[in-house]
Amino acid sequence: MKFRIPVVLAIASIFSSTLFAQSQAGDPVWLVENITGKIFADVTENLDEYTANPELLEELVRNDLMPLLDINYSARLILGRAGRGLGQEKIDAFADSMSNLLIDRYSKGLLQFSSNIKLNVLPQRGDLNEKLTRVRTRVTLPEGGEAPVDYAFHKTPEGWKAFDVVVEGISYVTTYRNQIMPEVQADGIDSVIERLNTGQMQLAD
Amino acid sequence: MNNRHSIIGVILLSLLVAGCAGTQSRNTDPENDPWEGYNRKVFAFNTALDKVVRPIAVGYDKITPDPVQRGVGNFFRNLDAPVTYANLVLQGKFKQSIATMFRFLVNSTIGLAGFFDVATKMGIPYYNEDLGQTMATWGYEDSRYLMIPFLGPSTFRDGTGRLVDSFLDPVTRRVYGSNRWGLYIVRGIDARARYLDQDAELNEAYDPYVLMRDVWIQNREFQIYDGDPPMTDYDLYLEDDLDAEEPATTGGQ
Numbered sequence: 001m002k003f004r005i006p007v008v009l010a011i012a013s014i015f016s017s018t019l020f021a022q023s024q025a026g027d028p029v030w031l032v033e034n035i036t037g038k039i040f041a042d043v044t045e046n047l048d049e050y051t052a053n054p055e056l057l058e059e060l061v062r063n064d065l066m067p068l069l070d071i072n073y074s075a076r077l078i079l080g081r082a083g084r085g086l087g088q089e090k091i092d093a094f095a096d097s098m099s100n101l102l103i104d105r106y107s108k109g110l111l112q113f114s115s116n117i118k119l120n121v122l123p124q125r126g127d128l129n130e131k132l133t134r135v136r137t138r139v140t141l142p143e144g145g146e147a148p149v150d151y152a153f154h155k156t157p158e159g160w161k162a163f164d165v166v167v168e169g170i171s172y173v174t175t176y177r178n179q180i181m182p183e184v185q186a187d188g189i190d191s192v193i194e195r196l197n198t199g200q201m202q203l204a205d
Numbered sequence: 206m207n208n209r210h211s212i213i214g215v216i217l218l219s220l221l222v223a224g225c226a227g228t229q230s231r232n233t234d235p236e237n238d239p240w241e242g243y244n245r246k247v248f249a250f251n252t253a254l255d256k257v258v259r260p261i262a263v264g265y266d267k268i269t270p271d272p273v274q275r276g277v278g279n280f281f282r283n284l285d286a287p288v289t290y291a292n293l294v295l296q297g298k299f300k301q302s303i304a305t306m307f308r309f310l311v312n313s314t315i316g317l318a319g320f321f322d323v324a325t326k327m328g329i330p331y332y333n334e335d336l337g338q339t340m341a342t343w344g345y346e347d348s349r350y351l352m353i354p355f356l357g358p359s360t361f362r363d364g365t366g367r368l369v370d371s372f373l374d375p376v377t378r379r380v381y382g383s384n385r386w387g388l389y390i391v392r393g394i395d396a397r398a399r400y401l402d403q404d405a406e407l408n409e410a411y412d413p414y415v416l417m418r419d420v421w422i423q424n425r426e427f428q429i430y431d432g433d434p435p436m437t438d439y440d441l442y443l444e445d446d447l448d449a450e451e452p453a454t455t456g457g458q
């Protein structure tokens with residue numbers, strides 16, 4: 001949903017990412033700045049080519065963005081108690097369907113907006129702990145105004161990975177969870193996976 | 206919308222109906238929604254009403270050029286400034302309250318009755334406060350979800366706050382005067398037009414009622430904490446224990 005964005009937050013965006021170059025390679029702030037920054041720049045530069053060949057963009061997103069995400073963890077959070085008793089291969093299949101949808105939607109979003117949006121990463125405050133943290137960003141929208149977008153990260157054996165995106169306070173994991181859990185309980189995981197694979201996953205942006 | 210009369214009726218109605226509602230969905234997370242049975246009925250009513258309202262909003266959206274639509278939005282937002290001011294004072298945010306008053310003066314004059322948001326261009330920040338948020342910062346943090354006929358998602362706390370805000374708002378009353386019904390309607394249509402992009406997502410959701418509720422509650426929390434709410438307790442999502450996820454019996458009214 002489109003909500004009014006508290007403009008007070010805009011002030012915080014004065015602290016643009018460049019002022020905070022002390023973030024270390026591999027830590028969450030660094031990952032958001034570099035990986036998403038790189039993707040935005042790439043798409044802006046090669047917009048025509050990607051528009052003509054959307055599958056190239058999907059490839060880029062799959063190779064550059066997906067390693068930054070822990071979709072399996074997101075899937076477990078979303079399934080919650082509905083995932084109890086499901087075999088690992090079902091959970092993996094569910095996570096795969098979610099990845100594919102995410103890549104599809106993210107790529108389409110990039111084509112539409114990348115040349116007009118600007119990303120500011122806010123300075124990390126006290127909420128970095130050893131296992132869990134969030135990176136707060138402001139996305140400047142084409143028609144003016146800013147959307148606050150936060151990423152929840154946790155530490156995995158392969159380093160920090162994001163597992164949730166929170167737009168104007170609305171968490172994808174929480175919101176999907178309350179749609180998926182009852183659906184899995186009513187229709188079964190196979191039918192949910194099939195529906196996701198046919199691309200019908202819908203959620204308020 | 207500051208539709209005073211209908212809000213009173215709605216709140217009274219809500220109180221009356223509340224007693225006999227209580228169907229609880231056990232398949233979602235425990236939002237504070239003990240009135241789900243009643244709320245779902247109001248949701249169905251609002252959805253039916255939307256069959257009439259939506260086409261009007263679509264038409265309005267089509268014929269109104271974007272700058273005009275922005276102006277209309279600015280105008281109504283500016284009318285809220287005195288209420289925001291009062292609530293900033295009540296929350297002890299004095300610096301922000303002064304900025305809000307200044308913003309109101311600038312936009313009401315140079316901004317031609319609020320149609321142009323000159324204040325933002327001057328760098329005066331915008332704050333969004335209301336009595337519901339004030340009560341939340343005073344400690345009334347958890348309030349049960351309440352779907353209000355015509356107006357949509359709210360909580361008991363926020364619905365009450367809205368009612369009081371609209372009573373105490375001198376500017377809107379003065380400005381709207383005898384044309385207020387027309388302006389209420391324009392405001393409603395304008396507000397509806399802003400959500401047109403989300404219709405498909407809502408309609409295709411597995412449970413549109415739950416989607417609207419979850420999105421609204423999370424965004425409201427975000428407003429109450431001025432854009433910096435505490436992080437979700439994700440560990441809870443992994444817990445298998447059903448009892449731990451039952452609705453808290455201590456949930457507020």
